[in-house]
Amino acid sequence: MYSFEPNEEQQMLMDAVGKYAANDLRPAAHDAEEGHEFPMRLVSKGWELGLLQASVPEMYGGFGDRSAVTGVLAVEEMAFGDLAGALSVLTPSLFATSVLLAGSEEQKKEYLPKIVEGAWAPYTAALIEYSFDFDPNELKTTAKAQGGGYVLSGEKVFVPFAKDAEALIVYANLDGVTQGFIVKKEAQGLSVSTEREKLMGLNALPMYRVKLENVTASRLGGASGHDFGLILASMHLASAAAALGVARSSFEYAKSYAKEREAFGVKIAQKQAIAFMLAEMATELEAIRLLTWEAAWQLDNGKEEALTSAYLAFTGACDMAMMVTDRGVQIYGGHGYIRENPVELLMRNGRGFPMLLGLAIV
Amino acid sequence: MTIEFEAPKPIVQMQVMLKTVAENMMRSTSREMDENEHAIPWDYVEFMHTAMRSMGGGGGLTINDDKPKEGAEKRPPIGYQKLASQIEMLSWGDVGYYLITPGGGLGAAAVAAAGSPEQKAKFLERFNGDKPTYAAMCMTEPGAGSDTSAIRARAVLDEKTNEWVINGEKIFVTGGDKSFTEYEKLGKGFIVVWASIDPSAGRSGMRAFVVEAGTPGVKITKLEHKLGIRASDTASISLVDARVPFENVLGKPTVEKTTTGFKGAMATFDATRPLVAASGIGVARAALEFLKEKLQESGIEIRYRLPRNKLTSIEKDVIDMEIQLRSAWLLTLKAVWMADNKKSNALESSMSKVRAGDVTTKITQKAVEILGPIGYSREFLLEKWFRDAKITDIYEGTGQINRLVVARQILGYTGAELR
Numbered sequence: 110m111y112s113f114e115p116n117e118e119q120q121m122l123m124d125a126v127g128k129y130a131a132n133d134l135r136p137a138a139h140d141a142e143e144g145h146e147f148p149m150r151l152v153s154k155g156w157e158l159g160l161l162q163a164s165v166p167e168m169y170g171g172f173g174d175r176s177a178v179t180g181v182l183a184v185e186e187m188a189f190g191d192l193a194g195a196l197s198v199l200t201p202s203l204f205a206t207s208v209l210l211a212g213s214e215e216q217k218k219e220y221l222p223k224i225v226e227g228a229w230a231p232y233t234a235a236l237i238e239y240s241f242d243f244d245p246n247e248l249k250t251t252a253k254a255q256g257g258g259y260v261l262s263g264e265k266v267f268v269p270f271a272k273d274a275e276a277l278i279v280y281a282n283l284d285g286v287t288q289g290f291i292v293k294k295e296a297q298g299l300s301v302s303t304e305r306e307k308l309m310g311l312n313a314l315p316m317y318r319v320k321l322e323n324v325t326a327s328r329l330g331g332a333s334g335h336d337f338g339l340i341l342a343s344m345h346l347a348s349a350a351a352a353l354g355v356a357r358s359s360f361e362y363a364k365s366y367a368k369e370r371e372a373f374g375v376k377i378a379q380k381q382a383i384a385f386m387l388a389e390m391a392t393e394l395e396a397i398r399l400l401t402w403e404a405a406w407q408l409d410n411g412k413e414e415a416l417t418s419a420y421l422a423f424t425g426a427c428d429m430a431m432m433v434t435d436r437g438v439q440i441y442g443g444h445g446y447i448r449e450n451p452v453e454l455l456m457r458n459g460r461g462f463p464m465l466l467g468l469a470i471v
Numbered sequence: 472m473t474i475e476f477e478a479p480k481p482i483v484q485m486q487v488m489l490k491t492v493a494e495n496m497m498r499s500t501s502r503e504m505d506e507n508e509h510a511i512p513w514d515y516v517e518f519m520h521t522a523m524r525s526m527g528g529g530g531g532l533t534i535n536d537d538k539p540k541e542g543a544e545k546r547p548p549i550g551y552q553k554l555a556s557q558i559e560m561l562s563w564g565d566v567g568y569y570l571i572t573p574g575g576g577l578g579a580a581a582v583a584a585a586g587s588p589e590q591k592a593k594f595l596e597r598f599n600g601d602k603p604t605y606a607a608m609c610m611t612e613p614g615a616g617s618d619t620s621a622i623r624a625r626a627v628l629d630e631k632t633n634e635w636v637i638n639g640e641k642i643f644v645t646g647g648d649k650s651f652t653e654y655e656k657l658g659k660g661f662i663v664v665w666a667s668i669d670p671s672a673g674r675s676g677m678r679a680f681v682v683e684a685g686t687p688g689v690k691i692t693k694l695e696h697k698l699g700i701r702a703s704d705t706a707s708i709s710l711v712d713a714r715v716p717f718e719n720v721l722g723k724p725t726v727e728k729t730t731t732g733f734k735g736a737m738a739t740f741d742a743t744r745p746l747v748a749a750s751g752i753g754v755a756r757a758a759l760e761f762l763k764e765k766l767q768e769s770g771i772e773i774r775y776r777l778p779r780n781k782l783t784s785i786e787k788d789v790i791d792m793e794i795q796l797r798s799a800w801l802l803t804l805k806a807v808w809m810a811d812n813k814k815s816n817a818l819e820s821s822m823s824k825v826r827a828g829d830v831t832t833k834i835t836q837k838a839v840e841i842l843g844p845i846g847y848s849r850e851f852l853l854e855k856w857f858r859d860a861k862i863t864d865i866y867e868g869t870g871q872i873n874r875l876v877v878a879r880q881i882l883g884y885t886g887a888e889l890r
């Protein structure tokens with residue numbers, strides 16, 4: 110069957126997350142960006158919504174099963190509030206969901222209960238490298254088998270909460286294949302930059318560079334490793350969902366503004382030039398949303414085409430986010446260019462998705 | 472409810488069958504039909520009529536209620552989803568052919584949307600008959616296209632005979648010839664003519680009238696020569712003192728201050744816009760598949776899952792085309808799924824049409840460009856699909872008109888607030 114409506118449980122979750130996004134994240138977004146800090150109080154509140162906890166089975170301390178469909182629904186709702194806030198709340202998932210998807214039984218037992226049962230704690234992951242043609246399937250950070258274990262060397266950028274991280278997953282190139290490795294805080298040869306990354310957007314999310322010089326690490330999934338494709342697809346989907354949230358936020362602001370602002374004696378929304386932009390934004394959003402849902406559904410149902418579909422949804426979402434957030438600013442006119450108005454930050458965030466792959470996972 | 476993307480079995484089975492038809496009956500003669508505008512491919516018409524009757528869906532492409540057999544497990548209705556999938560596959564074969572698939576088309580859709588139960592029974596039964604039968608819808612006039620409120624056609628009740636007397640001039644009637652001209656091989660069809668019963672009442676005075684094939688005073692005055700979809704006849708029809716029985720008016724025969732008359736037309740569009748979208752998407756899929764085939768013959772494989780910055784320009788284009796096509800199809804599916812589940816879908820309908828109009832033209836245009844001389848040559852069908860695709864953004868509301876519908880819906884504006 111085809112069906113296009115979240116189930117009751119998903120709807121409840123979306124309502125709860127949506128409320129948090131609208132009431133807590135949205136009002137905090139501007140000051141957090143300007144002050145380069147997201148209030149931890151709000152991060153904890155978001156953590157208590159239990160998105161990650163609900164996707165981890167009981168035997169590992171959670172209370173549910175992972176579903177990519179539920180994941181994308183929740184991430185869109187949360188990112189609607191604020192991208193930096195949402196990514197802060199979801200950072201521990203970067204570690205935990207990858208362990209859940211690809212870890213050995215032992216790794217799951219070691220990490221999942223302590224992450225999901227406790228308060229929000231900085232567990233994170235490092236994927237991105239600093240080059241224009243960064244390719245998650247051809248990483249420059251290397252892993253080599255040594256003794257019974259592995260050693261990693263290389264440099265990662267944009268690693269959220271790396272400074273305080275208890276442990277992180279580092280993705281590295283092992284004989285031409287990308288694999289995740291668990292690196293502990295105290296590992297020899299691991300160094301985290303003292304300065305935070307300075308980016309065009311996302312300044313409320315503390316991100317760091319991470320250097321690895323012959324760092325000993327344990328491979329996700331143990332000696333036989335894991336399928337990185339699954340993790341990458343889950344990252345593609347999370348990014349697509351976050352892009353939807355950011356774009357929808359800009360669209361909603363622009364729509365309300367257009368119904369208030371007057372020019373030439375009418376509301377600007379009554380001018381076709383504005384109304385058509387809004388119609389196209391809405392259509393684009395819905396089109397990419399369905400593409401994302403379908404890919405997530407395919408992933409949940411073990412369909413062969415899921416990995417390509419997730420890639421396509423992500424690729425489409427990157428363009429959609431730029432298109433929609435650019436128009437958000439355009440509809441505000443000169444006022445859109447002023448940082449006091451939310452569409453300004455949303456446009457900076459809207460540009461980021463192609464380079465921020467790996468900062469969220471469902 | 473849930474989120475699910477598994478194509479229902481009956482749809483999958485039907486698509487397998489229609490693909491055979493598309494390949495064997497349509498593609499093989501597409502070029503010939505394109506070059507002999509107005510020829511009628513009787514083989515196809517008769518074959519499709521028989522085939523669709525034997526499938527139990529009624530003659531031709533008509534929405535059926537798809538009621539489960541008694542005692543069978545209850546399942547959600549998929550009539551519109553099935554119809555959209557049929558149309559997509561037939562249009563993948565050849566959209567000109569699809570448009571002359573026997574059945575009620577837009578004419579029957581108008582009766583289904585605005586007619587009483589008695590009228591539906593009376594006018595729609597014929598499509599199940601022995602002979603292929605057509606119906607068409609006449610809204611557009613020389614002076615009234617997008618702006619349907621400018622329609623001049625007039626219907627006056629002759630109280631002595633209890634007949635409506637209709638005068639007017641209609642253009643661009645898809646299937647107008649096959650619906651109105653009494654061909655021996657066809658069953659008796661009809662055209663649905665929109666006319667005003669009270670010009671002072673504006674849109675609320677507008678009504679649709681069923682005009683039977685062969686009605687005196689009605690003439691086909693012209694068949695258009697077009698950019699594409701040449702297998703489909705596009706007729707001009709003049710009505711001079713044409714008389715139709717009183718009971719052939721769809722909706723209330725009296726004028727009230729509400730816009731009930733026109734709501735019928737709008738309801739028809741909610742139902743048919745995603746179907747037009749589906750048709751365009753079929754054409755675009757044909758073009759994209761052809762493009763990939765030709766690229767493959769030249770040793771080019773699209774490297775999906777590579778970051779954009781590592782792709783060639785052609786790969787980027789193809790990947791964007793895939794995204795456009797799939798997302799347009801999902802919007803269309805959602806719109807018909809809503810129709811099946813009796814959810815109001817004016818917004819989604821127009822969204823699917825906007826998106827399909829955009830992407831089918833973009834995809835076919837880009838495909839011709841990428842393939843260069845091969846794309847432009849009449850040796851292959853791609854140049855024809857480029858011409859065929861363009862109509863998607865024009866009929867059933869142009870791209871602009873559907874943007875207006877979407878914008879009004881999301882802004883909560885009336886037609887007066889956003890023109």
Ligand SMILES: Cc1cc2nc3c(=O)[nH]c(=O)nc-3n(C[C@H](O)[C@H](O)[C@H](O)COP(=O)(O)OP(=O)(O)OC[C@H]3O[C@@H](n4cnc5c(N)ncnc54)[C@H](O)[C@@H]3O)c2cc1C
Pocket residue numbers: 381577607608609610611615616617618642643644645646697705862865866867868869870871872875890
């Ligand atoms: C092959 C073919 C088959 C057709 N089949 C049928 C049929 O079966 N039955 C039928 O009734 N009609 C049919 N039509 C007619 C079709 O629906 C109209 O052509 C269409 O609605 C546009 O009307 P128009 O051609 O008069 O263009 P116009 O209304 O004159 O539009 C010209 C341009 O102005 C734009 N425009 C108009 N109004 C606005 C506005 N308010 N805001 C912004 N832009 C605007 C349009 O988008 C378009 O770009 C068919 C047409 C063709 C070409």
